[in-house]
Amino acid sequence: MLQTLAISGYRSIRDSVLPLHGLDVVTGSNGSGKSNLYRALRLLASAGEGDVVGSLARDGGLSSTLWAGPEHVQHAAVDGGTPIRGTRRSGPVSLLLGFATDTLGYLVDLGIPQPSCTLFGRDPEIKREQIFAGTFAKPSSLLVDRQGPAVRVRDGSWRPVGRALGVSESILTEFSDADATPEVLRIRSQVRGWRFYDQFRTDRDAPARVPQVGTRTPVLGHDGSDLAAAVQTIIESGGVDRLDAAVDEAFPGSRLRVRADDAVFRLEFEQPGMLRPLSAGELSDGTLRYLLLVAALLTPRPPELMVLNEPETSLHGELLPHLARLITAASADTQLIVVSHARPLIDAMLEAGDVHEHRLVKQLGETLVADQGLLSTPPWAWPSR
Ligand SMILES: Nc1ncnc2c1ncn2[C@@H]1O[C@H](COP(=O)(O)OP(=O)(O)OP(=O)(O)O)[C@@H](O)[C@H]1O
Ligand SMILES: [Mg+2]
Incomplete structure (x- = not known):
């Protein structure tokens, strides 16, 4: 460490x-x-x-x-x-x-x-x-x-x-x-x-919105372009329950799955009330960013050090306590440095785990x-x- x-x-x-x-x-x-x-x-x-x-x-x-x-x-x-x-x-x-x-x-x-x-x-x-x-x-x-x-x-x-x-x-x-x-x-x-996650891009052309050829991805890439492959790797490495719990906690009733057309992997976000799942291209900025953080933090191969820079960006305040729990749970297997100025996120982390704050x-x-x-x-x- x-x-x-x-x-x-x-x-x-x-x-x-x-x-x-x-x-x-x-x-x-x-x-x-x-x-x-x-x-x-x-x-x-x-x-x-x-x-x-x-x-x-x-x-x-x-x-x-x-x-x-x-x-x-x-x-x-x-x-x-x-x-x-x-x-x-x-x-x-x-x-x-x-x-x-x-x-x-x-x-x-x-x-x-x-x-x-x-x-x-x-x-x-x-x-x-x-x-x-x-x-x-x-x-x-x-x-x-x-x-x-x-x-x-x-x-x-x-x-x-x-x-x-x-x-x-x-x-x-x-x-x-x-x-x-x-x-x-x-x-x-x-x-x-070491892994650095710094304000994933979520604009229309963001790498995470584009379907990609999927290969086993135990650690999400810095830009999130391999999100679907990372999610499928979590599912196939025995992390499906943790994934479902994390998604359901943040977006009640929703579920994240991956569909493969040939080698091209696509995200499918199932939500209550929708007749078909939404693709990564259709998700809101905040939803996509949260799912990227979920994929990063539930990695089946925790890196020695993960650094999150302002992970709260574009997330609604309601999501911050859920994110805090994900971060503190991940810190059992990986060293984490979180740079943040979201007080609700920091307070929720202080409540959930053994956190050291440097002001x-x-x-x-x-x-x-x-x-x-x-x-x-x-x-x-x-x-x-
Ligand atoms: N070469 C330099 N020498 C000294 N100070 C510098 C230099 N370059 C930038 N700074 C100072 O660094 C500060 C920017 O720091 P930084 O971007 O890390 O802030 P931050 O804490 O991330 O703020 P925010 O919450 O707004 O993102 C500026 O106030 C700027 O004056
Ligand atoms: Mg800054």
Whole structure:
């Protein structure tokens, strides 16, 4: 299980180390930095696909994503309201992302490139990556250490890895199997298994509305395009009762089934009073979004981590307690982070299960976690370059 998430220099998150517990809800008012936290986590996950530099470039590049405030926030300014003045920077410009489970952790340091004559001169570069044992990186716990192009691996003593890495290549994807230690493979498969569900599209042309060729789908895709196949997989994996209960609870008397024409799978939503079932193309936005969440949360193969970003969007208030129960039930088998500003959803979750709430607040432009003190902040250490 992820125990710690650490972010430094990402948009409004100047320096945050967040303890995670299993089912964590991130709340806060508009602009407090919830989506920034979600996007930082997603960026971290893209390292497992070897795409952290590309994702960051698409996210606006380092110049836009880097914390726009001063390197150090002056406490006098916080207390007394004096204006913030830029001070001379003492450390390099960097965006740092990392996580740790109770046994293993990973961190990456992204920075701006050295000036060179290339049209890609604004691409961020991976400056440093580390894999470590335990809950934070310290010299004695390092297992893999990458500094610029050079990588070394510790098995007994430090051994350099033959190939030099390019500035956009991550140790998580570029190691040959001979060089990859079990820890690299473990972190890679862990990060690749994380699932992010972010405001499924429900417009007329949304992928979830279009019939698709169905193959066994134990985990719903990020965009929901394989909804019918995911629902059928739940049904055939012994989850039909849970599916029926979840649908009936939210839409009394209704039932969700799948019809296959050749290999093309179509959803059929049976409702009381209707002479024929409705297809995914005919469902309301809120109904479709709720069914997508049902399919995601009833997955027969729970991912190690599932992150839901504002799952309440376009759902009627009456559905939120049902959604809260689905989320808390799913958290028995999977670690969940829910980013939300729907108080009824959060309250219903707090009532239904063992939920930890992290309330984000903004202070002088910086995202802070309310009531998080030194004692409730997990230990964490960023490497120097
Ligand atoms: N590079 C940056 N440096 C510092 N702050 C930034 C940077 N980029 C964006 N921000 C700040 O981040 C905030 C947006 O945060 P975010 O989108 O995470 O809010 P939110 O909590 O998701 O809000 P909402 O509830 O409205 O979705 C804005 O207030 C913006 O000022
Ligand atoms: Mg947001």
